[in-house]
Amino acid sequence: MSKVVAVVLAAGEGKRMRSGRPKVLHRVAGRSLVEHVLAAVEAAGITESIVVVGHGGEEVRNELGPGFRYAWQEKQLGTGHALAQARDLAREAETVLVLCGDTPLLRGETLARLVAEHREQGAAATLLVAAVEDPTGYGRVIRDKEGRVQRIVEEGDADAATRAVKEINSGTYCFTASLLWPALEELRPENAQGEYYLTDVIELFCRRGYLVHALLCPDPEEVLGVNDRVQLARAGRILQRRINEELMLKGVTLVDPDNTYIHAGVEIGRDTVVWPFTFLEGKTWIGSGCVIGPQASIRDSRIGDETVISYSVVRESTIGNRCQIGPFAYLRPGTVLDDRVKVGDFVEIKASRVGEGSKVPHLTYLGDATVGKEVNIGAGTITCNYDGLHKWPTVVGDGAFIGSNTNLVAPVEVGERSVIGAGSTITEDVPPGALAIGRARQVNLAGKGLEKLNAKGRVRDEQR
Incomplete structure (x- = not known):
């Protein structure tokens, strides 16, 4: 030849x-x-x-x-x-x-x-x-x-x-x-x-x-060539139609192909359903039986089988099988979720690994963290990973329970099957099986609340 x-x-x-x-x-x-x-x-x-x-x-x-x-x-x-x-x-x-x-x-x-x-x-x-x-x-x-x-x-x-x-x-x-x-x-x-x-x-x-x-x-x-931005958009529509039709013929359900945006080279397994206004970009690979969207934006990421992602942003992350992401989660580069992980609403994770079966249900930031298996991260938990000069790691052992509104000040390690009391700021390592409470003791001052309310009432009366 x-x-x-x-x-x-x-x-x-x-x-x-x-x-x-x-x-x-x-x-x-x-x-x-x-x-x-x-x-x-x-x-x-x-x-x-x-x-x-x-x-x-x-x-x-x-x-x-x-x-x-x-x-x-x-x-x-x-x-x-x-x-x-x-x-x-x-x-x-x-x-x-x-x-x-x-x-x-x-x-x-x-x-x-x-x-x-x-x-x-x-x-x-x-x-x-x-x-x-x-x-x-x-x-x-x-x-x-x-x-x-x-x-x-x-x-x-x-x-x-x-x-x-x-x-x-x-x-x-x-x-x-x-x-x-x-x-x-x-x-x-x-x-x-x-x-x-x-x-x-x-x-x-x-x-x-x-x-x-x-x-x-x-x-x-x-x-057809491209000489201006009108023709650029026309070419984009044609290419997107080809990509979407090829995926559908391979067994992927696109609920509304005209409003689903998938880059050339993205791979999706059969019986996955993609809802409208979803963007799948770069070197993204999605397994079988997933539900993606609506309004999911995923770039350069790998998604396992039977995972659900809705109203969320995923960048350069690896997500295991049967995970549940969103709504309104943000997985930043370097995130790794093992199988059966739940990441709920208003959760941001960066350069962290979350172990199998763990839950991060809502209102949480995990950065530079390693979270073990079957861990529960309570609402409002934050890994304080940056001291103004350096990023520091947080480690949470298997089976730990992190109470709501906890600050984990890195570098810090929480041992296996330990419990953090809600509202704590943890600055030292917690041994396995321990209960850690890092907050001021509550003080009840009899009658002081009523005095304050009455004082506020007098001020309002005087202002009238």
């Missing part, structure tokens, strides 16, 4: 985005535009990609990382000029797949078919084309009377008759490398934009009698 190298053109500024960021780094469905393109290339079975960068190139390279090779287009002189910058890096390729970095809707199977047809036809170039109702903004594919591709005319160079053509060039091509590189050297910027058009290579091939093949994309949505 001949070697295929993908070249992704990502050097443009994207002025219509009206943004300080390179266009290809704007995000939809959890990935940047160019990451969606590169993911489709990988899904097509192509293992080597070159990204041509220019405007904001360092930012693009830093975001994509070292998994790709980068060619630089110092001046943005058109798509043909951009592709030429990748020649040295792609010198060993026999087939070059060229894509635009702002086409996030391309599917891997479409790209694989494009490469396969290019080989089967023995073509010099194979175009991915589409028939659309509104071709505005796209280059038109011009054919001869026998239906053979003759050339591509960019919209800025098209007359009225050409603009009426509804078959468009997607900007995605396969080229035979040995014919492509010499042809790029012959390009001239003789057009309205004064740029080196990659599309002129197609006309050059046709004039020389080389076979130019066109593959009609079965789904015109795939070739």
